[in-house]
Amino acid sequence: MANLKEIRNRISSVSSTMQITSAMKMVSAAKLKKAQDAITAMRPYSDKLTELLQSLSATLDADSGSKYAIQREVKNVLIVSITSNRGLCGAFNSNIIKQTQNLIDNVYADKNVSVLAIGKKSNDAFSKKDIVIANKSEIYDNLTFENVAEIAQMLMDKFVNGEFDKIEIVYNKFKNAATQIVMTEQFLPILPVEGDVNVNTDYIFEPSKVEIVEQLIPKSLKTQLYKGVRDSFASEHGARMTAMHKATDNATELRDQLKLTYNKARQAAITNEILEIVGGAEALNN
Numbered sequence: 386m387a388n389l390k391e392i393r394n395r396i397s398s399v400s401s402t403m404q405i406t407s408a409m410k411m412v413s414a415a416k417l418k419k420a421q422d423a424i425t426a427m428r429p430y431s432d433k434l435t436e437l438l439q440s441l442s443a444t445l446d447a448d449s450g451s452k453y454a455i456q457r458e459v460k461n462v463l464i465v466s467i468t469s470n471r472g473l474c475g476a477f478n479s480n481i482i483k484q485t486q487n488l489i490d491n492v493y494a495d496k497n498v499s500v501l502a503i504g505k506k507s508n509d510a511f512s513k514k515d516i517v518i519a520n521k522s523e524i525y526d527n528l529t530f531e532n533v534a535e536i537a538q539m540l541m542d543k544f545v546n547g548e549f550d551k552i553e554i555v556y557n558k559f560k561n562a563a564t565q566i567v568m569t570e571q572f573l574p575i576l577p578v579e580g581d582v583n584v585n586t587d588y589i590f591e592p593s594k595v596e597i598v599e600q601l602i603p604k605s606l607k608t609q610l611y612k613g614v615r616d617s618f619a620s621e622h623g624a625r626m627t628a629m630h631k632a633t634d635n636a637t638e639l640r641d642q643l644k645l646t647y648n649k650a651r652q653a654a655i656t657n658e659i660l661e662i663v664g665g666a667e668a669l670n671n
Contacts, residue, residue, distance in 0.1 A: 410629035468504030
């Protein structure tokens with residue numbers, strides 16, 4: 386009977402876990418809808434801004450380049466590692482940490498590499514190595530363009546001041562609830578335009594093409610970082626919803642197996658009791 390009690394306790398424990406994972410799944414599903422709508426609405430604006438910037442930049446002289454496009458010898462590299470503040474979302478955080486570590490160990494093995502952590506998981510992973518220059522985990526408490534723009538401006542200032550020669554962003558790009566793509570994007574210096582860019586020469590620029598580009602570049606950089614954080618935010622909820630869905634299914638399967646085991650053990654105990662009673666009755670009759 387002690388064995389039956391143990392199985393009952395396990396059934397109760399698994400059932401409680403199943404209720405928790407199911408609730409977390411529903412919460413993430415609700416948050417995912419809002420986060421998905423935000424990044425879906427933002428992408429066309431971000432893409433159009435980048436296209437416009439490339440079209441204008443392609444018509445400028447080589448010596449009219451921006452201070453954000455200066456190519457220096459790469460000695461100091463900053464990696465912006467975007468994770469979440471919480472776990473229970475599958476491989477969402479570990480994929481970013483692995484990719485960041487790969488950049489540190491392989492791509493920039495001979496460089497002086499620092500990390501700016503957006504998310505507690507990234508900060509926890511790299512703070513022990515004393516390479517984290519700042520932890521911006523609080524950004525998720527109020528995720529707005531203005532707050533992310535402050536981080537982007539800080540990065541831009543550090544690049545212009547020569548503190549870093551190259552800045553990269555590592556984040557999860559949202560594809561759907563079950564799929565997140567690990568992205569590594571160069572933030573600074575601005576990459577030169579590749580391929581043919583359609584340039585419309587019928588525009589009249591006021592005040593001037595160079596001044597417009599100089600105003601668009603900071604806005605484009607801030608938008609790029611905001612899009613990365615927004616993508617990561619939506620990916621987090623999608624990954625957590627998927628992970629909790631699988632956890633709920635596994636808990637349900639385990640509970641059903643435990644119930645079957647319990648019923649078999651209970652039936653065996655009842656059969657043994659009947660056999661003992663029958664054996665005792667036969668012994669009395671003899």
